Amino acid sequence: MAKTAKTTAMMEQYQKIKDQYPDAFLFYRIGDFYELFNDDAVKGAQLLELTLTARNHNAEYPIPMCGVPHHSAQNYIDTLVDQGYKVAICEQVEDPKLAKGMVKREVVQLVTPGTQTDNHADTAKVNNYLTGIVQDDAKSQLGLAYIELSTGELKACLLDSTTAVLNEVMNLNSKEVVVAADDLSEVTEQLAKLGILVSHAKATPVANERLLANLRSPLLQRAGELLLNYVTETQKRSLAHIQPAVQYQPNSFLRLDHNSQYNLELTKNIRTGKKAGTLLGVLDETKTAMGGRKLKQWLDRPLLQQEQIETRQRLVETLLDHYYERNELREALVQVYDLERLAGRIAFGGVNGRDLMQLAASLAQIPKVKHVLDELETPDFNELYQRLDDLHDVQELIETAIVPEPPISVTEGGVIKSGYNEKLDQYRDAMQNGKKWLADLEAQERDATGINNLKIKYNRVFGYFIEVSKVNLNKLPEDRYERVQTLTNAERFTTPELQEKERIIMEAQEKSQSLEYELFTQVRDQIKQEIPRVQQLASGIASLDVLQSFANVSERHQFVKPTFNQEQRLQIKNGRHPVVETVLGAQEYVPNSIEMDPETQVLLITGPNMSGKSTYMRQLALIVILAQMGCFVPAEAAELPIFDQIFTRIGAADDLISGKSTFMVEMKEANQALQLATENSLILLDELGRGTSTYDGVALAQAIIEYIHNRIHAKTLFSTHYHELTDLDQQLKHLQNIHVGAMEKDGQLVFLHKIMPGPADKSYGINVAKLAGLPDSLLDRAQTVLDHLEAENSQQLTNQVHQTGSVQSEEQTPAAESAATEEQLELLAPLSPQKPARTSKLNATEQQLVKEIKQTDLMGKTPLELMNLVYQWQQKLRKE
Secondary structure (H helix, E strand, O other), X not given: OOOOOXXXXXXXXXXXXXXXXXXXXXXXXXXXXXXEEHHHHHHHHHHXXXXXXXXXXXXXXXXXXXXXXXXXXXXXXXXXXXXXXXXXXXXXXXXXXXXXXXXXXXXXXXXXXXXXXXOOHHHOOOOOEEEEEEEOOOOOOEEEEEEEOOOOEEEEEEEOOHHHHHHHHHHHOOOEEEEXXXXXXXXXXXXXXXXXXXXXXXXXXXXXXXXXXXXXXHHHHHHHHHHHHHHHHHHOOXXXXXXXXXXXXXXXXXXXXXXXXXXXOXXXXXXXXXXXXXXXXXXXXXXOHHHHHHHHHHXXXXXXXXXXXXXXXXXXXXXXXXXXXXXXXXHHHHOOOOHHHHHHHHHHOOOOHHHHHHHHHHHOOHHHHHHHHHHHOOHHHHHHHHOOOOOHHHHHHHHHHEOOOOOOOOXXXXXXXXXXXXXHHHHHHHHHHHHHHHHHHHHHHHHHHOOOOOEEEEEOOOEEEEEEEHHHHHHXXXXXXXXXXXXXXXXXXXXXXXXXXXXXXXXXXXXXXXXXXXXXXXXXXXXXXXXXXXXXXXXXXXXXXXXXXXXXXXXXXXXXXXXXXXXXXXEXXXXXXXXXXXXXXXXXXXXXXXXXXXXXXXXXXXXXXXXXXXXXXXXXXXXXXXXXXXOOEOOOEEEXXXXXXXXXEOOOOOEOOOOEOHHHHHHHHHHHHHHHOOOOOEEEEEOOOXXXXXXXXHHHHHHHHHHHHHHHOOEEEEEOOOHHHHHHHHOOXXXXXXXXXXXXXXXXXXXXXXXXXOOOXXXXXXXXXXXXXXXXXXXXXXXXXXXXXXXXXXXXXXXXXXXXXXXXXXXXXXXXXXXXXXXXXXXXXXXXXXXXXXXXXXXXXXXXXXXXXXXXXHHHOOHHHHHHHHXXXXXXXXXX
C-alpha cells in the first residue's frame, strides 16, 4: 500500500480486503464505479488503457487510482481474465443509508481464467475447463478432474505419468489448473512454460458429497474435492447446476496426443490459430451453442466400440435419407437457446427476465423436435427421444409470470405480468390512479390560476412539486402554495394534498418493486429445482444437433458411410482431404486411394516436395477420425479397422520454449509413437531425419522403419526423400513402396498429385526450387553441383571396392554408426536391440563374395555396371 500522511477508514477497509486477495486485481465498489488503487491501479491502467489519477493529490504520498463504471465493468474484467489474471469483485453489502460509519464491503466473486462464465458470441461454442490435479503418496499415479462452470460438467480420470497429464490439460485447452500442494513441481513448471495459470486449493471433504459418489478411486475423490472447494471459495454463490462427476479413461476413446491434434489441425489452424481451415470448421453446421460444444467433444474423443460407432452411423443415415424432416429439425433448433448455460445462470442467481423468456422460447420448440423424430418412424432415435423432456410446466410458469418483453433489470419493476399476483395489481392500480390524480390536479390548478404552463414534476430530492415560471408568479393567489425551491427562471411549490398523494404513490411504487423482485426470485427458485431436467434436455438436443450436422455435411460434401473389419484391412477408394477439398473445390482436388491388406504394415512414400505426400497422410488420419466419430467420410468407399491411437509427425517446428530444435522435436514425437503404439495404432511420419547429416538421417529413418515393422506391426505411412530407403521392400516383407506422381514437360515439373505404386525415380528438388522462382543462374549452378556430387559419389564407390575388395551397406558404415549424437542415441536407446559383437571369421557366402571381388576387373567396367555388381553382392549379404 502506498504511504500517506494519514490512512483513511475507507483505505484501511480496502487494504484489509486486498490483503486477502494479493494475486488478484481488486475491483472495489464506490458508488457507481469500481475503483483500483496502488499497484492494481498502475498495472490496471496500463492493461485496460485507463487514465491513471491519484487519491489525496496534496498528500506527501498520493495514492494511484483508476476506475471503471459498474455498468460496463464486465468488459474490463473479461480483458484482464483473458490475459491470465484474477479479478476480485468487491461490492457494498449494506444500504449506505442504514450504515453506521463505513459501508460494509465484501468480495462477492473471484473471477479467474478457469471460472469465467460470461457467454459471448465468439465463445458460445467453446468450453472453458478448469482442471484439478492431485498425486498419490507413492507418486506413481495422478488424478485429474475438470469442470465447466457455465454448464456444470464434471469429469475425472486416472493417469500414470506427467506427460499424460500435460497432454490431457492441453487437449482440454485449460487456461487454469488447480493443485493441492507443491509436490507437483514438475507439472506446474511445465504448465507455467505453456502460459497456463496455476492456482492452489485444499483437497478436503466437500459439503455436497453426492456429486463425487460416482468416483470409485480415492485419488479421484481428492481431485474432485480440490476442484469443488476451489470453485466454492472463488464463486461464493449457488452451484446447484453442477452435475454428478463422471469417471472416464482416455484409453476408452481413440487417443490423439496434443501434438497429433495440432499437426492434423483438428480444431485450430496452425497458421492463424482460428477454427477456419480445420476439420471442426468443415463439420460444424450445428444450430445451437451446446451442439457446437458437443461436436468438439466428439471430435476430441472418437469412439472405439464398433457397436457405438454404428449406432451413430444409423442415426446419421436416417437423417441423411429424410431431407425435409432434417430441414424441419434444423429450423426448430435455430430457435433453441443455450439451455446448459441458462441452467448455470439460474443456479448462480444471475438470471434475468429475458433469460427466462429465452428458456420458455426454447422449450416451445421441443414438441416440434419430437414431432420430427416421430415422422422418421425408426426405433433408432428412441434413446434420444426419451431425453427430450419438453418441461411444459416450466414453460407455462414462465409465460404466466413474466412479461413477453421484460427489462434487463429485475429490481426496478416491469418484469411480472399483470394478473399474476393480486397484491402487485393493487399497488400498480394505486400508482396508475395516483398518476391520473396528478394529471387532473395539474389541469385543475391551471384553470384556477390561469397559468397555462403550470406543471407538476418529480425529482428524487423534492419528490412531486408544482413549478411556476417567474413571469407568472404574480398570477398566483396569496398563500395558495408552499414554496420548496427557487430557481433562476421558476419557483417550485407543494401543497399538503400533493404531499399526501406523493406518499401514497411512492409507497405503492416502492412496495410494487420490492414485491416484483420477490415474485421473480420465487419463479427463479421454482425453475432452479428443475435444473437436472433442463440439463438432460440440453444433452439430448446437443447430440441431435451434432447428428444433423453430420448428415448435412455428408450430403453437402458427398461423404459415404464407412464399414469396419477386424482383420486390419484398410481400403479407401478415392479418398479426399475434407479441409483441402473445401478450400480448393471438388473440381480441383485430386482424390487418392489407400490400400493396405492385413499383411501390409508400412507404406513408404516418396515424391517431390509440394506434391501432396503430407496431404495424403493427413487425409487418412482425418478419414479415420471421422469414421470413429460416427460420421460419414470423404471417399467413394471405405473399409477400415478400428484404431486405438493415432500418432503423427508432420511438418517442421521448433519448440523454443523448451529449447528443442526441429530435429529434437521430431525425435521426441517419433519416440512417443514408438513407445506407446500398438499393432492397432496408426502412425504417420513425415520426412523424419531432417536437421542432421544425410548419413545420420538415413540411418535413423531406416532404424525407425525397421523397428515399427519388426516390433510394433502398426499401420504406418512413412514419407521420405531418402531414396536409399526404397530398397527396404527387399528386406521387409510387410513394407510397400508408393510414390506421388510427377513428370517433366518442356523442362517444367508437373505435379500429378496421384499416388502410384513403386518408388519415385528422383527427388526433383531443383525443379521445385525453380517453381519457387529462384534465379536461373542459381539453379544452373545447383544442377552443376548436383551432377558433380553424383559423379563423385559413384567414383568413391568404385574406389572403395577397388581398394578394399568389399563394400559396406549404408547402415553398416562406421560413419553412419558413429555420427549419431548422444541426444539421438539416448532417444533411440530403448528402440535398438543389442547387436552381437562382430567376428572376424567369414562364413561361406562372404568368402565366396571376397573371391568374386578379387577376380573382378573393376577398372574395365562402367560405373553403372559396378553399381549393379555392388547391389548383387549386397543382396547376397542381406539374405545371409
